[in-house]
Amino acid sequence: MRPVKGRSLWADGIRRLRKRNFAMICFGIVLVYFILAGIIFLDEVFNWNLKAFQWNEIVGPSYQAPMAEYTWTPEGQTESRTDWTLFGTDFLGRSTLRKTIYGAKTSVTVALCASFISLLIGVPLGAIAGYFRGWVDDVIVWFYTTLGTIPYILLVMAFAVVLRENAFGWEIRGITAVYLAIGLTSWVGICRLIRGEIIKRKEGEYVLAARALGCSNGRIIFKHLLPNVFHVIIINFSLRFVSFIHAEVILSFLGLGETDKPSWGAMIDAARTELARNVWWEMAAATVAIFFISLALNIFGDALRDCLDPKLRTD
Amino acid sequence: MTAYIIRRLLYMIPVVIGVLLVTFCLFTLVGGDISQQIAGKNADAETIAEIRHEYGFDKPLFAGYKLPEGDEQLWESEKEAFIQNLKAEAIEKSGSEEVSVTEYDAKKKWLSQRFWKGIKQGKLKQVLSMLTFDSQFLDHFKKAFTFNFGRALDREKIGEKIARGVGPSLALTVPMFIGTVVISISFALIVAFLRGTVWDHTIVILCVAGMSIPYLSFIIFGQYYFAYKLDWFPIFYDPSRPMYLSIVLPALIGIVAGLGTNLRFYRTIMLDEIRNDYVRTAFAKGLATPKVLFKHVLKNAMIPIVTNVVLSIPYLILGSLLLERFFGIPGLGYLMIEAINARDFFVLNAMTFIMALLIAFFTLVTDICYAWVDPRVKFD
Numbered sequence: 001m002r003p004v005k006g007r008s009l010w011a012d013g014i015r016r017l018r019k020r021n022f023a024m025i026c027f028g029i030v031l032v033y034f035i036l037a038g039i040i041f042l043d044e045v046f047n048w049n050l051k052a053f054q055w056n057e058i059v060g061p062s063y064q065a066p067m068a069e070y071t072w073t074p075e076g077q078t079e080s081r082t083d084w085t086l087f088g089t090d091f092l093g094r095s096t097l098r099k100t101i102y103g104a105k106t107s108v109t110v111a112l113c114a115s116f117i118s119l120l121i122g123v124p125l126g127a128i129a130g131y132f133r134g135w136v137d138d139v140i141v142w143f144y145t146t147l148g149t150i151p152y153i154l155l156v157m158a159f160a161v162v163l164r165e166n167a168f169g170w171e172i173r174g175i176t177a178v179y180l181a182i183g184l185t186s187w188v189g190i191c192r193l194i195r196g197e198i199i200k201r202k203e204g205e206y207v208l209a210a211r212a213l214g215c216s217n218g219r220i221i222f223k224h225l226l227p228n229v230f231h232v233i234i235i236n237f238s239l240r241f242v243s244f245i246h247a248e249v250i251l252s253f254l255g256l257g258e259t260d261k262p263s264w265g266a267m268i269d270a271a272r273t274e275l276a277r278n279v280w281w282e283m284a285a286a287t288v289a290i291f292f293i294s295l296a297l298n299i300f301g302d303a304l305r306d307c308l309d310p311k312l313r314t315d
Numbered sequence: 316m317t318a319y320i321i322r323r324l325l326y327m328i329p330v331v332i333g334v335l336l337v338t339f340c341l342f343t344l345v346g347g348d349i350s351q352q353i354a355g356k357n358a359d360a361e362t363i364a365e366i367r368h369e370y371g372f373d374k375p376l377f378a379g380y381k382l383p384e385g386d387e388q389l390w391e392s393e394k395e396a397f398i399q400n401l402k403a404e405a406i407e408k409s410g411s412e413e414v415s416v417t418e419y420d421a422k423k424k425w426l427s428q429r430f431w432k433g434i435k436q437g438k439l440k441q442v443l444s445m446l447t448f449d450s451q452f453l454d455h456f457k458k459a460f461t462f463n464f465g466r467a468l469d470r471e472k473i474g475e476k477i478a479r480g481v482g483p484s485l486a487l488t489v490p491m492f493i494g495t496v497v498i499s500i501s502f503a504l505i506v507a508f509l510r511g512t513v514w515d516h517t518i519v520i521l522c523v524a525g526m527s528i529p530y531l532s533f534i535i536f537g538q539y540y541f542a543y544k545l546d547w548f549p550i551f552y553d554p555s556r557p558m559y560l561s562i563v564l565p566a567l568i569g570i571v572a573g574l575g576t577n578l579r580f581y582r583t584i585m586l587d588e589i590r591n592d593y594v595r596t597a598f599a600k601g602l603a604t605p606k607v608l609f610k611h612v613l614k615n616a617m618i619p620i621v622t623n624v625v626l627s628i629p630y631l632i633l634g635s636l637l638l639e640r641f642f643g644i645p646g647l648g649y650l651m652i653e654a655i656n657a658r659d660f661f662v663l664n665a666m667t668f669i670m671a672l673l674i675a676f677f678t679l680v681t682d683i684c685y686a687w688v689d690p691r692v693k694f695d
Binding site: 142143145146147149150151153154155157158159161162163242246249250253254255256264265268269271272275276283286287290291292294295298299 | 329330333334336337338341342345523524526527528529530531532535536539543629630633636637651652655656658660663666667670671674675678
């Protein structure tokens with residue numbers, strides 16, 4: 001008799017996901033942002049000096065409108081020439097398009113690192129609390145209730161300010177402070193979620209079987225229970241990613257973000273003074289960039305949730 | 316019920332202590348001694364020492380040494396020699412001639428040497444009399460429980476600053492909140508009724524699109540277009556004109572920016588209700604749609620709605636950081652941004668604690684309301 005090959009939860013979920021064309025388009029958009037960020041990262045590491053990523057280069061006079069032709073004399077040259085840019089130039093005459101593209105790297109780095117930090121803290125803590133219960137659970141629940149009691153925006157700001165000012169003598173600069181602040185403060189949600197899921201599942205037969213076979217607690221948690229709640233982590237991750245990108249914008253506005261390199265937050269922040277001079281393209285470019293990745297991630301995250309865990313469905 | 320309330324009240328104690336521990340770690344342990352920053356770059360040692368004393372940075376973190384009564388004579392007599400000794404040691408170590416040893420540092424060293432000597436010789440009484448718990452840690456708790464947060468960096472009392480900011484913050488956030496809730500609940504009812512149709516899908520997509528635009532873009536664009544370009548509203552808060560004039564635009568921007576998230580949230584609640592059997596029964600017995608929606612569904616959906624509303628109250632007091640900043644409304648959000656720009660940890664500390672207290676309290680109120688309204692909730 002031929003053994004029947006069962007379909008796993010993941011295979012099932014991905015099959016359902018493939019049928020949703022719109023969600024797959026959104027996934028494609030997200031992928032484009034990630035690949036862009038990856039190429040910029042490699043470009044910086046290996047010094048490829050690709051033209052599209054040279055955000056530093058001055059391509060024209062300051063504040064040139066999008067698609068408008070202008071004549072200018074580049075520094076060190078005598079001949080003037082006629083040029084145009086797709087999204088205009090900023091105060092220093094740098095290309096807005098290149099800055100926006102580079103911003104993808106900043107935002108994706110911040111959101112990825114912050115997500116990893118918050119998962120790294122939240123998932124094990126939640127799993128341990130849910131599995132062992134008792135005093136361990138009490139302590140962990142107390143800890144996240146405490147953090148949850150402080151308004152999130154206050155907590156992030158406090159972390160960002162303190163980390164930048166004075167962090168045990170380490171110099172924490174630019175986006176490192178941003179993703180540390182976001183990551184260290186946002187693990188409460190995922191911790192609570194994982195704890196609930198583990199409590200629900202730890203009485204399952206497969207856990208009992210594992211225990212009967214003599215598995216250690218660590219093995220049961222990390223090899224048997226966590227893979228079964230992994231889809232919860234992935235869904236949470238995709239939806240959380242959006243809020244991290246938006247948090248970066250707010251921190252940039254507060255002067256707690258990246259200062260040396262372009263970021264979408266800094267570009268939107270610059271519009272405060274630029275709009276009065278009718279310079280709308282820098283803010284528009286950054287907003288559109290954020291809009292598309294957020295929209296795509298939101299829709300994809302919802303689709304992912306519907307496909308992987310129909311029970312979590314809300315509508 | 317009473318037992319439940321008491322138990323929940325008692326549970327607030329560890330949470331409040333936890334919040335104090337977190338703020339202590341953040342602002343005192345990691346933040347450290349910022350008297351140098353307060354005094355400025357060109358301040359002399361004396362000014363710094365003064366500031367250090369005023370803000371209590373000269374105290375030990377948790378516990379430290381003190382000069383026991385009756386030992387002042389001993390210190391005075393040994394002082395000169397001890398300082399000379401320290402100087403000689405420091406010169407030998409660094410090799411340079413210019414080494415300054417302050418009396419404060421010398422005294423600390425002398426005390427610690429005496430303390431450890433006492434421990435080695437087993438003089439328990441002397442050792443204990445040298446310990447003091449008058450520390451920054453204790454100060455931190457004292458400040459919080461007496462609500463006496465001292466002065467901010469600009470010499471104004473923090474308590475007064477906060478009390479002054481509550482009014483303007485509420486003036487902005489309350490209309491904004493009421494507007495958001497009323498609009499999103501009415502829309503949510505309509506959308507929930509139209510579920511599955513093109514309208515429903517369109518509105519959901521619009522909601523997600525609204526959620527995807529950064530809050531900052533909404534504010535900057537709204538302020539530029541409606542206040543600066545069209546000149547319908549004042550750009551900045553003007554104390555000489557009626558308050559509502561300056562509130563209208565930021566409140567509207569806040570409502571529009573928050574509509575996507577809220578509408579989606581309330582739609583989910585309504586959909587959960589509409590799937591229930593009693594709704595089918597109501598329709599089956601021939602009730603008109605508005606009657607079913609507003610009389611049956613809305614009433615039952617009130618529990619999660621009220622929960623959400625009560626939980627939002629502390630955030631209303633906190634105000635809106637970005638809106639207040641952009642429109643110059645002197646509320647608590649504005650105070651926070653000022654504190655961040657000035658690196659004023661004292662204000663941040665006080666605000667964090669007060670907000671945490673409010674949130675803990677209103678969470679408790681929500682849980683009690685919940686238990687009171689819904690008899691199915693068990694008290695355990």
